[in-house]
Amino acid sequence: MRKITSVLFLTAIFFTSAFAQSKDDQVCLDCHSDKTLTTTRNGKQVSLFINGKSFAGSIHEEISCTGCHSDVDPSNLPHPEKLNKVNCATCHETPVAHYERSLHAEALKKGLTLAPTCVSCHSKHEILSSKNLNSKTYVMNIPSLCGQCHKEGTQVSTLVNPDERKVLSDYSESIHGEGLFKRGLIVTAVCTSCHTSHDILPHTNSVSTINRNNITTTCTQCHRQIEQVHIKVIRGALWEKQPHKIPVCIDCHAPHKVRKVFYDDSFPDDKCMKCHGQKELTKIVDGKPVSLYVNYDQFKNSAHTNNSCIKCHTNISNSKKPVCLNSGKVDCSICHTAQVDDYNISLHGQKHYQGDKTAPYCVDCHTSHNAQSKKSTTSPTFARNVPELCGKCHREGKNIATALDESKLGIVANYRESIHGKGLLQSGLLVTATCVNCHSSHRELPKKDPRSTVNPNNIATTCAQCHLGVYEEFKSSIHSPDVTKTDQKLPVCNDCHRSHEINRVDLNDFRTQIINQCGKCHEKVSETYFDTFHGKVSKLGSIRAARCYDCHGAHNILPASNPKSKLSHNNIIETCQTCHPNSNRKFVGYLTHATHHNRDKYPYLYYTFWAMVFLLVGTFSFFGIHTIMWFTKSLKEKKRHKIEKKKVIENAQTIEEDYERHD
Amino acid sequence: MNEQLNTNKKYYERFDAYSRFLHILVITSFISLALTGMIIKFSGIGIFQTISKMMGGYAVTGFIHRVAAVVTFIYFFLHIGYLFRKKKKKGISYTSFLIGENSLVPNKNDFKELIATMKWFVGKGPRPQYGRWTYWEKFDYWAVFWGVAVIGSSGLILWFPEFFTNLGLPGTFINIATIIHSDEALLAVGFIFTYHFFNTHFRPDKFPMDTVIFTGKVSLEELKEDRPREYEMIMQDPELQKKLGGPPPVFLSRAARIFGFTALITGIILILLIIYSMIFLYQ
Numbered sequence: 008m009r010k011i012t013s014v015l016f017l018t019a020i021f022f023t024s025a026f027a028q029s030k031d032d033q034v035c036l037d038c039h040s041d042k043t044l045t046t047t048r049n050g051k052q053v054s055l056f057i058n059g060k061s062f063a064g065s066i067h068e069e070i071s072c073t074g075c076h077s078d079v080d081p082s083n084l085p086h087p088e089k090l091n092k093v094n095c096a097t098c099h100e101t102p103v104a105h106y107e108r109s110l111h112a113e114a115l116k117k118g119l120t121l122a123p124t125c126v127s128c129h130s131k132h133e134i135l136s137s138k139n140l141n142s143k144t145y146v147m148n149i150p151s152l153c154g155q156c157h158k159e160g161t162q163v164s165t166l167v168n169p170d171e172r173k174v175l176s177d178y179s180e181s182i183h184g185e186g187l188f189k190r191g192l193i194v195t196a197v198c199t200s201c202h203t204s205h206d207i208l209p210h211t212n213s214v215s216t217i218n219r220n221n222i223t224t225t226c227t228q229c230h231r232q233i234e235q236v237h238i239k240v241i242r243g244a245l246w247e248k249q250p251h252k253i254p255v256c257i258d259c260h261a262p263h264k265v266r267k268v269f270y271d272d273s274f275p276d277d278k279c280m281k282c283h284g285q286k287e288l289t290k291i292v293d294g295k296p297v298s299l300y301v302n303y304d305q306f307k308n309s310a311h312t313n314n315s316c317i318k319c320h321t322n323i324s325n326s327k328k329p330v331c332l333n334s335g336k337v338d339c340s341i342c343h344t345a346q347v348d349d350y351n352i353s354l355h356g357q358k359h360y361q362g363d364k365t366a367p368y369c370v371d372c373h374t375s376h377n378a379q380s381k382k383s384t385t386s387p388t389f390a391r392n393v394p395e396l397c398g399k400c401h402r403e404g405k406n407i408a409t410a411l412d413e414s415k416l417g418i419v420a421n422y423r424e425s426i427h428g429k430g431l432l433q434s435g436l437l438v439t440a441t442c443v444n445c446h447s448s449h450r451e452l453p454k455k456d457p458r459s460t461v462n463p464n465n466i467a468t469t470c471a472q473c474h475l476g477v478y479e480e481f482k483s484s485i486h487s488p489d490v491t492k493t494d495q496k497l498p499v500c501n502d503c504h505r506s507h508e509i510n511r512v513d514l515n516d517f518r519t520q521i522i523n524q525c526g527k528c529h530e531k532v533s534e535t536y537f538d539t540f541h542g543k544v545s546k547l548g549s550i551r552a553a554r555c556y557d558c559h560g561a562h563n564i565l566p567a568s569n570p571k572s573k574l575s576h577n578n579i580i581e582t583c584q585t586c587h588p589n590s591n592r593k594f595v596g597y598l599t600h601a602t603h604h605n606r607d608k609y610p611y612l613y614y615t616f617w618a619m620v621f622l623l624v625g626t627f628s629f630f631g632i633h634t635i636m637w638f639t640k641s642l643k644e645k646k647r648h649k650i651e652k653k654k655v656i657e658n659a660q661t662i663e664e665d666y667e668r669h670d
Numbered sequence: 671m672n673e674q675l676n677t678n679k680k681y682y683e684r685f686d687a688y689s690r691f692l693h694i695l696v697i698t699s700f701i702s703l704a705l706t707g708m709i710i711k712f713s714g715i716g717i718f719q720t721i722s723k724m725m726g727g728y729a730v731t732g733f734i735h736r737v738a739a740v741v742t743f744i745y746f747f748l749h750i751g752y753l754f755r756k757k758k759k760k761g762i763s764y765t766s767f768l769i770g771e772n773s774l775v776p777n778k779n780d781f782k783e784l785i786a787t788m789k790w791f792v793g794k795g796p797r798p799q800y801g802r803w804t805y806w807e808k809f810d811y812w813a814v815f816w817g818v819a820v821i822g823s824s825g826l827i828l829w830f831p832e833f834f835t836n837l838g839l840p841g842t843f844i845n846i847a848t849i850i851h852s853d854e855a856l857l858a859v860g861f862i863f864t865y866h867f868f869n870t871h872f873r874p875d876k877f878p879m880d881t882v883i884f885t886g887k888v889s890l891e892e893l894k895e896d897r898p899r900e901y902e903m904i905m906q907d908p909e910l911q912k913k914l915g916g917p918p919p920v921f922l923s924r925a926a927r928i929f930g931f932t933a934l935i936t937g938i939i940l941i942l943l944i945i946y947s948m949i950f951l952y953q
Binding site: 537539540542544546547548549587588589590591593594595596597598601603609611612615616619620622623626627630634636637638640641642644645648658659662665 | 839840
């Protein structure tokens with residue numbers, strides 16, 4: 008009974024006080040519910056409107072306006088225009104104290120106005136409990152709250168370390184982010200779980216939760232008894248006690264990207280080499296012995312010299328005998344994530360995962376224990392060695408090249424003879440393009456694939472990696488898709504220069520080829536070109552005779568109507584002068600693509616041609632008839648002559664007589 | 671063999687050494703021009719590309735073409751000079767030089783002979799009594815004048831286009847000159863290698879060739895049969911009878927045949943190539 012009485016009493020008190028408070032608030036809202044109520048601060052107009060409804064729904068509803076704005080006296084209104092700043096510390100002492108020493112407060116003190124204050128995260132009058140699903144500070148909303156500033160492209164991202172710029176997207180892909188976003192696990196770690204809500208300190212600070220010495224404590228908040236899981240690496244030792252010797256969580260589980268795991272040097276190499284240093288060590292794969300010998304000296308000279316065996320061979324276990332039994336293939340992506348991601352997209356990768364034994368894997372190019380930096384001259388991936396490396400498969404008789412496409416025959420041989428190949432192999436120019444410069448090292452794809460670097464849509468950009476000047480000219484030329492909008496195929500670099508056979512443009516081969524190349528699309532002008540002198544002597548093998556690009560330009564081709572064109576009224580004389588030093592205004596009137604078959608376009612040529620035809624036909628007809636008649640007549644005469652052969656002898660006699668008589 | 675049998679025959683010198691020499695220049699330069707010109711006219715056709723390569727490329731054939739063109743201009747002017755000297759030697763007026771029996775200027779009689787020849791062809795009259803020059807020979811002669819003028823001038827435009835356009839010739843005239851040069855040359859080549867060859871060498875009474883242009887000599891029998899009027903003229907003129915003599919030396923006859931046949935065969939091959947190109951490949 009007493010219990011009930013006390014409950015009733017308390018309820019009564021609550022209601023009265025609530026009534027009293029809301030009555031106070033009503034006084035405030037008399038003015039502040041006016042949406043037009045504004046004031047001017049620092050020259051800006053600021054609204055003083057307060058939404059009574061959302062305040063009534065907030066967690067601070069109970070404490071009423073004066074609970075925070077304590078310098079307002081409800082009985083003496085209106086209050087002074089400028090009120091003191093609300094001090095959250097009055098109630099929230101610890102969080103504010105933490106905030107005051109935090110990274111955010113430090114930044115604010117330095118004058119960085121981007122830094123958040125209490126209201127940035129909690130808002131002002133509509134503050135909700137962090138347990139409320141609609142609250143910005145509700146666990147599900149924390150990443151996006153922090154991410155407002157800590158994501159790529161924001162002003163904040165330009166102030167932090169490069170590897171911290173993508174924290175939001177990294178987090179989303181991490182096991183924590185996945186847990187939160189995909190599985191809706193609200194116990195998963197969010198930003199505040201590791202960084203704390205208010206006491207956010209840099210990892211360099213010794214009391215920071217993310218300091219190397221504290222991180223284990225931070226992680227073990229959730230990951231209790233993690234030692235049990237990691238026993239195979241730490242062999243039961245408590246790593247918190249020896250942070251300088253044993254890795255801490257983040258050494259393996261990169262912060263924000265937490266997912267991939269790699270172990271550290273607690274398993275010394277000499278343990279491995281006890282067995283793998285023996286040359287006769289083999290295992291049987293598919294009935295064939297495979298050597299398991301590792302040349303440790305060679306390994307120590309490789310690019311991985313600072314890595315221990317278990318850095319790559321992660322899958323070892325103390326429970327196995329030997330510990331590395333069935334440890335499987337090394338996953339290079341533990342460290343070389345970007346490269347392996349590329350490889351997985353590449354045709355090599357696709358084929359490899361389809362089980363194609365001819366498709367190369369990492370070690371096929373990089374070798375296993377002898378992997379070297381591409382800067383080392385003896386590395387198979389050193390620029391000078393790349394053609395031979397790729398040629399291991401992409402060469403006649405070596406399965407791939409011929410199996411894929413007959414047009415790919417002779418790639419390596421052609422490359423060696425190309426300007427790139429000669430530059431690389433004969434002149435020793437390391438900046439010359441090798442296979443990988445065009446095809447990319449890890450993400451090579453057939454040119455049909457729109458993602459391929461050698462896809463027609465991408466090839467110009469690929470070549471522009473080195474030939475930027477040419478690319479810029481090309482970009483503004485008539486052949487650029489930026490300039491000419493058409494459904495027809497526009498030429499790109501390799502249409503004229505070809506790919507593996509790419510040659511010097513001042514050599515015969517190129518000059519001989521180019522007419523056909525241009526003629527593929529410009530069929531008619533190419534025909535008329537061959538009707539005129541330049542084309543005719545070109546056909547006879549002249550190298551000097553003007554080719555398409557001698558007049559039209561190569562990468563900077565523009566229509567003659569464009570004043571910048573080599574063929575424009577102002578430039579054409581100079582263009583012709585490159586070969587014809589005495590070129591003049593009249594000379595350039597020569598029609599280099601003329602045909603006498605087009606009456607409308609070239610009437611003079613047309614009528615001259617037909618006049619000549621008339622003359623020829625007339626003359627030939629007359630003498631044709633004359634000759635045929637003569638021929639038939641002469642044959643008849645000859646017959647008669649044979650019969651009258653005697654007459655010839657008689658003739659001889661009369662000649663004698665005639666001669667004597669005249670003598 | 672023939673030459674030995676005819677040793678007792680009288681021969682008449684129709685062409686002096688100078689004219690024969692000029693005709694050799696005509697033949698060699700004409701064939702050179704024809705061949706090297708056709709190479710560029712039919713440059714799209716494989717066989718001409720091969721010939722060009724065999725001769726050392728377009729640069730060599732172009733050079734030969736220009737040298738032969740210079741030779742053409744040379745013999746042209748040498749012949750004009752020859753005419754003046756001849757007129758002076760004869761001591762006659764320009765008029766009588768131009769209208770005389772020895773003149774190549776066409777006259778009324780040529781027209782009559784043309785009609786008479788036509789009649790003879792159809793069997794309605796006797797073979798005309800041709801004189802020193804027949805009408806078709808006069809046509810050939812003037813064709814060279816016409817050809818050298820037309821092909822020569824258009825050729826010079828093509829040789830020195832910058833020079834001529836600098837003088838004010840429009841650029842299109844280079845295109846027109848190309849058409850004229852090429853088609854007029856086709857006419858010349860087509861005419862010489864067919865009609866001239868037939869009229870002079872291949873007609874049944876001369877077949878396979880008449881060497882008179884190389885040896886200069888023709889037997890009186892043949893002359894009487896072929897050109898009765900010239901024969902009569904010789905018989906009546908003691909001055910002309912000084913040109914009578916024995917047969918041409920054996921080596922000259924032989925050289926004439928070798929050179930003549932070479933030229934004839936080359937010409938025939940060229941004309942066959944032209945016909946082949948024109949019919950099957952040229953557009």
